[in-house]
Amino acid sequence: KNQVEQSPQSLIILEGKNCTLQCNYTVSPFSNLRWYKQDTGRGPVSLTIMTFSENTKSNGRYTATLDADTKQSSLHITASQLSDSASYICVVSGGNQFYFGTGTSLTVIP
Amino acid sequence: DAGVTQSPTHLIKTRGQQVTLRCSPKSGHDTVSWYQQALGQGPQFIFQYYEEEERQRGNFPDRFSGHQFPNYSSELNVNALLLGDSALYLCASSLGPGAYEQYFGPGTRLTVT
Numbered sequence: 001k002n003q004v005e006q007s008p009q010s011l012i013i014l015e016g017k018n019c020t021l022q023c024n025y026t027v028s029p030f031s032n033l034r035w036y037k038q039d040t041g042r043g044p045v046s047l048t049i050m051t052f053s054e055n056t057k058s059n060g061r062y063t064a065t066l067d068a069d070t071k072q073s074s075l076h077i078t079a080s081q082l083s084d085s086a087s088y089i090c091v092v093s094g095g096n097q098f099y100f101g102t103g104t105s106l107t108v109i110p
Numbered sequence: 111d112a113g114v115t116q117s118p119t120h121l122i123k124t125r126g127q128q129v130t131l132r133c134s135p136k137s138g139h140d141t142v143s144w145y146q147q148a149l150g151q152g153p154q155f156i157f158q159y160y161e162e163e164e165r166q167r168g169n170f171p172d173r174f175s176g177h178q179f180p181n182y183s184s185e186l187n188v189n190a191l192l193l194g195d196s197a198l199y200l201c202a203s204s205l206g207p208g209a210y211e212q213y214f215g216p217g218t219r220l221t222v223t
Contacts, residue, residue, distance in 0.1 A: 034211065043114070043200055043214035044153075089152055096207055097166070098143070102152040 002027045004092050006101035013108055017080055021104045023073040023090030031093040035064050035075045038087045038103070047075070047088075080108045112137055114203050114215035122221045123191050131186040131218045135203030141165075142184040143212060144176060145200040153200055159184050160207045188220075196222045 004025045013019050025033070032051045036044035048057040048064040050073070056065045061078045077084055085108045090101040115134045123129050135142050141160045145153035155168035159178035178184045182203075188195055198219050204212040 032211075036214075041198065041217070041219060043116075043216045046211060046213070049211050098155065098212065100145075100152040100154075 002092075002094065002097070002099050004090055004099045004101040006088075006090050006104050008104060009102070010105040011107070013080055013106070015080060015082055015108050015110050019077050019080060019106065021075045021077075021088050021090075021106070023075070023101055025071050025073070025090070025092045025099070025101075027071075027092040027094040027099050029094045030068065030071075031095075033064075033066055033073050034091045034093070035062070035073075036089045036091060038089055040086070044089055077106075080106075082108050082110065084108050114139075114201060114213050116199075116201050116215040116218050118218060119216070120219045120221075122223060124223055125191055125193060127191050128187065128189045129191060129220060131188075131199050131201075131220070132183065133186070133201030133203075133215060134183045135201075136213050139203035139205050139213070140182050141204045141207050141212075142178060142182065143202045143204070144184070144186045145202065146170070146195075147198040147200055147217070149197070156186070158207060165207050191222045193222050196220060 007022045034049040035047045038044040050066045063076045066073045087103040089103040092099045143158040144156040147153040157167040162178045173189045175187045198217045201215045202212040
């Protein structure tokens with residue numbers, strides 16, 4: 001069964017600290033993996049997208065990694081800011097379908 | 111270059127009523143997908159439209175229907191609304207059904223009372 005699982009479900013960190021979010025998937029065939037940031041009540045906004053051959057992709061303070069062999073991805077956020085508080089969703093594309101994780105809710109506190 | 115737009119932003123309906131949500135894709139995109147996102151949950155795929163036809167459908171009842179127009183814009187219709195239909199409805203557009211990436215609109219918040 002094609003699934004995308006994210007952990008942790010929620011996370012609270014202090015402003016300025018780093019954090020790492022995890023995404024494990026069982027989607028096959030695999031096309032690409034994206035990380036989205038979704039503010040409450042808003043549409044998701046793309047952060048990074050990686051294909052099978054890409055191991056890492058950065059977008060400012062966001063760095064995503066992909067291990068296609070173990071079917072794992074991580075999103076690392078450096079020097080967190082209050083505006084990073086949001087849900088982070090991992091989406092895996094394969095076979096013309098998009099499979100969504102349930103997201104990690106990140107709260108950054110001062 | 112306009113991104114994906116959706117209307118209305120918010121909507122309140124009563125059980126049993128019908129609702130129509132609208133989506134205009136990003137310029138140059140020809141494929142529109144609709145998602146339902148309950149509070150605290152990830153988006154759930156409803157269906158996808160390409161070349162004015164429904165190409166794929168998720169696990170949603172026939173009360174959920176859609177349409178795509180020649181200009182690639184799309185509508186989502188929900189009949190006989192239930193309380194459980196209250197959610198954020200997201201539209202995403204892409205270039206082709208098997209696209210590398212899709213872009214999301216801001217969503218329509220539907221509340222059924």
